[in-house]
Amino acid sequence: MSQENNDASLCIENQSCFSLYSAANAMVRSYRTALLDLDLTYPQYLAMMVLWAEDGISVKALGEKVHMDSGTTTPLLKRLEGKGLLERVRCKQDERSCLLQLTDEGKSLKSRAQEIPKSMACQSPLTQEESDQLKALCDKLRLKISA
Amino acid sequence: MSQENNDASLCIENQSCFSLYSAANAMVRSYRTALLDLDLTYPQYLAMMVLWAEDGISVKALGEKVHMDSGTTTPLLKRLEGKGLLERVRCKQDERSCLLQLTDEGKSLKSRAQEIPKSMACQSPLTQEESDQLKALCDKLRLKISA
DNA sequence: GTCATTTAGATTGCGCGCAATATAATTGTG
DNA sequence: CACAATTATATTGCGCGCAATCTAAATGAC
Numbered sequence: 001m002s003q004e005n006n007d008a009s010l011c012i013e014n015q016s017c018f019s020l021y022s023a024a025n026a027m028v029r030s031y032r033t034a035l036l037d038l039d040l041t042y043p044q045y046l047a048m049m050v051l052w053a054e055d056g057i058s059v060k061a062l063g064e065k066v067h068m069d070s071g072t073t074t075p076l077l078k079r080l081e082g083k084g085l086l087e088r089v090r091c092k093q094d095e096r097s098c099l100l101q102l103t104d105e106g107k108s109l110k111s112r113a114q115e116i117p118k119s120m121a122c123q124s125p126l127t128q129e130e131s132d133q134l135k136a137l138c139d140k141l142r143l144k145i146s147a
Numbered sequence: 148m149s150q151e152n153n154d155a156s157l158c159i160e161n162q163s164c165f166s167l168y169s170a171a172n173a174m175v176r177s178y179r180t181a182l183l184d185l186d187l188t189y190p191q192y193l194a195m196m197v198l199w200a201e202d203g204i205s206v207k208a209l210g211e212k213v214h215m216d217s218g219t220t221t222p223l224l225k226r227l228e229g230k231g232l233l234e235r236v237r238c239k240q241d242e243r244s245c246l247l248q249l250t251d252e253g254k255s256l257k258s259r260a261q262e263i264p265k266s267m268a269c270q271s272p273l274t275q276e277e278s279d280q281l282k283a284l285c286d287k288l289r290l291k292i293s294a
Numbered sequence: 295g296t297c298a299t300t301t302a303g304a305t306t307g308c309g310c311g312c313a314a315t316a317t318a319a320t321t322g323t324g
Numbered sequence: 325c326a327c328a329a330t331t332a333t334a335t336t337g338c339g340c341g342c343a344a345t346c347t348a349a350a351t352g353a354c
Contacts, residue, residue: 144272
């Protein structure tokens, strides 16, 4: 395919990393439409999912679950607080720690969010089997390279 | 695993999209070290690979190959120009179009970059087969959802 | 040729993602 | 108890990623 490049190793079309990178961007892009209704970005949606599953956890615990550091979580959580979806309160036992409490509005958003996984699964071009396979490969990759 | 969430659909641990997203971020992060020596970010490295394979192409053609729009490519290419790796020249036949010409420095960077795919492949936790599988799934996903 | 349409690229604005650093609270050590 | 080390979060700065908008050049329709 490539005329000027005799070795294929530096060719983006051959690199699984580039495919991974592009697919992730495309995925986030396709979530945008679905999340417009909830007024959430994809990373914000991830944070909300964590809190819907486990309200009241610390910033640190949430950061570990979504694999983000405080440079990403702090401003993101401030934006969610600004939208009135949660409150950030200092932990009494450990004043360093900051606990995240969903507001009523934040909790009520969960019911509207139930549609998101359904609609995304519907428009996914992958079968359930392929999706599971993709997940397993991505998990293996992430776990090993960030170790 | 989750105590407060009786349905699994809104749980990030079950979502292949979250795995894809996290794996892509981890991958870019792991490239950072390898690319430090070349003074390139991962997206800049992608652009350079395209130009190493096909010097002189337009901004539009490059954007299509790396799947980025002008809001991303324009500042990225200006940074590469600022580093002295390429020049952006208006096309004589079509003044709207902007052609990208590698400088000698930009061309010579290719030889040093040959090490990158090798070292990344070495530290990859995936077998060649798994990597191919991941690429196929990502390509299928991206092609269909951005159609 | 005139004018609407299309096209290539640039600009603006916002939200990540993350390295590096700072701050303040807590814990560990002697 | 003093004080070094650790820990949780916040801040700063930079480079994407992309929607929305703008400009200017080229193309198409009549």
